[in-house]
Amino acid sequence: MRTDTPQIIQLSDYQAPAYWVDTTQLTVSIFAEYTEVKAELRLRANDRYTTLQPIVLHGVGLDLKSLALNGQTVPDYEIVGEELRLPAPAEGEFTLHTVVHIYPTTNTSLEGLYVSGGMYCTQCEAEGFRKITYFPDRPDVLSVFTTRIEAPKEFATLLSNGNPIAAGELADDRHFAEWHDPFPKPAYLFALVAGDLKDVRDEFVTMSGRTIDLRIYVEPHNLHKTEFALESLKKSMVWDEQVYGREYDLDIFMIVAVDHFNMGAMENKGLNIFNSACVLADLETTTDDGFERIEAIVAHEYFHNWSGNRVTCRDWFQLSLKEGFTVFRDAEFTADTHARAVKRMDDVTLLRTSQFAEDAGPMAHPIRPDSYIEINNFYTLTVYEKGAEVVRMLHTLLGAERFRAASDLYFERFDGQAVTTEDFVNCMAEVSGIDLSQFQRWYDQAGTPRLAVTGNYDGAAQTFTLQFSQSCPATPGQPNKAPFHIPVKLGLVGKNSGSDLTFSTRHPGFDSELQVFSLRERDDTLVLEGVSEDAVPSLLRDFSAPVILEYPYTVEDLRRLVSSDSNAFNRWDAMQTLATRTLLAAVQEQAEHGDLQAVLTDAMRDVLQDADLDPAVKARLLRLPGQAYMAEQYKPVDPVALDQVHTALRRHLGQALQAEWIAVFEQTQPSGTYAFEHHQVARRALHSVALSYRIMADQNAWRLAAEMYRAADNMTDQSAALQLWGQVANEEWDNAMAAFYQRWHKDAQMAEQWLSIRASAPRVRVREVELLTEHDGFSWTNPNRVRSVIGGFAMRNPVGFHADNGAGYRFLADSIIRLNSLNPQIAARLCTPFTYWRRYTPEIQAAMQAQLKRILDVETLSKDVYEVVSKSLDTSLA
Numbered sequence: 001m002r003t004d005t006p007q008i009i010q011l012s013d014y015q016a017p018a019y020w021v022d023t024t025q026l027t028v029s030i031f032a033e034y035t036e037v038k039a040e041l042r043l044r045a046n047d048r049y050t051t052l053q054p055i056v057l058h059g060v061g062l063d064l065k066s067l068a069l070n071g072q073t074v075p076d077y078e079i080v081g082e083e084l085r086l087p088a089p090a091e092g093e094f095t096l097h098t099v100v101h102i103y104p105t106t107n108t109s110l111e112g113l114y115v116s117g118g119m120y121c122t123q124c125e126a127e128g129f130r131k132i133t134y135f136p137d138r139p140d141v142l143s144v145f146t147t148r149i150e151a152p153k154e155f156a157t158l159l160s161n162g163n164p165i166a167a168g169e170l171a172d173d174r175h176f177a178e179w180h181d182p183f184p185k186p187a188y189l190f191a192l193v194a195g196d197l198k199d200v201r202d203e204f205v206t207m208s209g210r211t212i213d214l215r216i217y218v219e220p221h222n223l224h225k226t227e228f229a230l231e232s233l234k235k236s237m238v239w240d241e242q243v244y245g246r247e248y249d250l251d252i253f254m255i256v257a258v259d260h261f262n263m264g265a266m267e268n269k270g271l272n273i274f275n276s277a278c279v280l281a282d283l284e285t286t287t288d289d290g291f292e293r294i295e296a297i298v299a300h301e302y303f304h305n306w307s308g309n310r311v312t313c314r315d316w317f318q319l320s321l322k323e324g325f326t327v328f329r330d331a332e333f334t335a336d337t338h339a340r341a342v343k344r345m346d347d348v349t350l351l352r353t354s355q356f357a358e359d360a361g362p363m364a365h366p367i368r369p370d371s372y373i374e375i376n377n378f379y380t381l382t383v384y385e386k387g388a389e390v391v392r393m394l395h396t397l398l399g400a401e402r403f404r405a406a407s408d409l410y411f412e413r414f415d416g417q418a419v420t421t422e423d424f425v426n427c428m429a430e431v432s433g434i435d436l437s438q439f440q441r442w443y444d445q446a447g448t449p450r451l452a453v454t455g456n457y458d459g460a461a462q463t464f465t466l467q468f469s470q471s472c473p474a475t476p477g478q479p480n481k482a483p484f485h486i487p488v489k490l491g492l493v494g495k496n497s498g499s500d501l502t503f504s505t506r507h508p509g510f511d512s513e514l515q516v517f518s519l520r521e522r523d524d525t526l527v528l529e530g531v532s533e534d535a536v537p538s539l540l541r542d543f544s545a546p547v548i549l550e551y552p553y554t555v556e557d558l559r560r561l562v563s564s565d566s567n568a569f570n571r572w573d574a575m576q577t578l579a580t581r582t583l584l585a586a587v588q589e590q591a592e593h594g595d596l597q598a599v600l601t602d603a604m605r606d607v608l609q610d611a612d613l614d615p616a617v618k619a620r621l622l623r624l625p626g627q628a629y630m631a632e633q634y635k636p637v638d639p640v641a642l643d644q645v646h647t648a649l650r651r652h653l654g655q656a657l658q659a660e661w662i663a664v665f666e667q668t669q670p671s672g673t674y675a676f677e678h679h680q681v682a683r684r685a686l687h688s689v690a691l692s693y694r695i696m697a698d699q700n701a702w703r704l705a706a707e708m709y710r711a712a713d714n715m716t717d718q719s720a721a722l723q724l725w726g727q728v729a730n731e732e733w734d735n736a737m738a739a740f741y742q743r744w745h746k747d748a749q750m751a752e753q754w755l756s757i758r759a760s761a762p763r764v765r766v767r768e769v770e771l772l773t774e775h776d777g778f779s780w781t782n783p784n785r786v787r788s789v790i791g792g793f794a795m796r797n798p799v800g801f802h803a804d805n806g807a808g809y810r811f812l813a814d815s816i817i818r819l820n821s822l823n824p825q826i827a828a829r830l831c832t833p834f835t836y837w838r839r840y841t842p843e844i845q846a847a848m849q850a851q852l853k854r855i856l857d858v859e860t861l862s863k864d865v866y867e868v869v870s871k872s873l874d875t876s877l878a
């Protein structure tokens, strides 16, 4: 047990900084044993304070060698926790000089300056800069940085933010480079790289005719994996100019790939640093999903240059200001580049499966949290994905044109500033004239709202009346919720005609141009007039709000929507509802199960036989909701029983529609050379879905997967086939896996893929996963490997994880305890499966709780893990 209780940081305690740092000059000198960081900071008192305040700088693990204010040593400084405190100075403007030594080679937290595969690199968001030098490490202190790097010549590439201004030789086989970034930025956007790297180069001509130098830096053996990211970058630059009018600002834009990285990528000004897995790609080893993910992350980090860097966050509670907005921007980029409805289905699946779970669990928090212990724990699906949904709702309420005008105003008004989510919403309100004061609750209230709707057709009056009622469950610290402003995009699908019906309404909350109803009350009634026939309402089109919809649809209504809704997203959604009901009825052994299963089977048959449907949409219509999603729909959950029910339904569908699956499987056989291109991607997705059902129907069909694996000329088919084959896990699969490893293990991304396929294969149990942690390909200090193995097992292998009487839980807890001292951020993220212990049967609850208590007993528990575990165990939340 920790002897202290970590401090809770509160939004309400925010105070403006006492000093600005106008300029920052750093000299970072790399030596084998240590790195020396010299800093010269020009400080200036913030004039909102009438008297000069004490000076507070942040620092963690710094070996302080000297400290001077205006050239004078400061005898009376204090170091308290992460703060270096100096008494108030004599004058409001002064220079601070510090020299510290740091030890990057032993830094396994991957925060601050660390070494990955021989390359020095930094990660400063959120509070990593304090591990490099003493500084007011808070996002509202913006400074102009000049950085000099000195290193042995074996580190041939020396990079930092901004533009290169000087380079040259030094004594002792050393050299230096200097970089200057003219844009004031907070310390979290600082970056530095020193390594033996190769780069590919290109150019981009901006809308105003400036030529930008583009570079991707990698270790030499990865040079052949850079082209796709470079193309993605250029596409992103064009898109941001066309859709947002945003032009790149520096003369050079660099991306660096590193193997050891805590998250996906980081938007450091002019010098984005990427997890290798999120940038390196080639036609041989990258899957369709991989290409799409890389393209989206390259876009995401590039878009941050405006939504995040030029306009940044006042404090870390405002994180969604940059992340929600930037996820919305990258999602729209992907939708414009590929298939809009498909992207929406995939994003909503993630939101419903994982973000809704977070919102219903002990870590639930609003997209703008009001307190935290460790900010790293708040880079969540809620802040990112729900945050993006909240921005999307603004887009839905304003329409594309007014949204663009509001975004122009936001960027113009706040350029170079650190601002709040209110500032963002106020721009939306100002431009549109819409009163968004109630809408602000989306930023303050946690939990997924429920929207209950009923509908009634009056043939004589030709009216269709919709009754809305919203509620939101209690979440930690928020027992009661005020009503939200919910945009409900809707239509009516004629029960006979199957087409969209026209209507009018006198309700002032309905925007008839956008077809969006603004629900603001807890309960409200919307009367639609001039409705020519009875209808099935199609509600929340395109998922216009992140809520759980409850409408008493009959199975006939759902089938009507699946077959005829003009909104492609809602067709898919109706199928999801039908499948969810079927699975629920099976799990809960309800009498309707047989009927539901028959209706679902018919609906799927229609989809299978529909020649006009985009195969990408078809693939998604035919996939059942996942087990993780189902585990959120009832209580208590026995995951092994759920797996049986889920498998049984897939088997039933596989058998009942066997001829159809065979036909689709044959129609979607690969042809031509592989390309990452919509028609092919769609065809491959559908081919794999068809094969998965064939395997369910016929135990021997694993041979088809083996055949597909051997015949495939691309990794999408190979890895899909290996995973499907792995459901049967026979000796042939083991042999194929061994050969795959031999063939590919020198490629880091492939080794990670292999580890993940193994750890998440449904027949793989805890004993094998323990052995996997002793495998050559595994490393406790490489987050990608940890995520592949420990994450793959605990989050993507429900049967393996929950079987064996809690052995899986013990293994996860052991892993968390081990990682706690190596890399607290990663350790805390692996706690996620335990946070949901309250969902399960009493035996599982007890076993998981016991492991949580074991973790809490660790004396040196990090703030990161402490926060997640203590909140998970908090009995006041039960």
Ligand code: TRP
Pocket (backbone or CB within 6 Å): 123, 125, 126, 261, 262, 263, 264, 265, 266, 267, 300, 301, 323, 379
């Ligand atoms: N800001 C980054 C993004 O969303 C993510 C990020 C935050 C991050 N903290 C990090 C990445 C720590 C790596 C390590 O684009």
Ligand code: ZN
Pocket (backbone or CB within 6 Å): 300, 304, 322, 323, 326
């Ligand atoms: Zn981001």
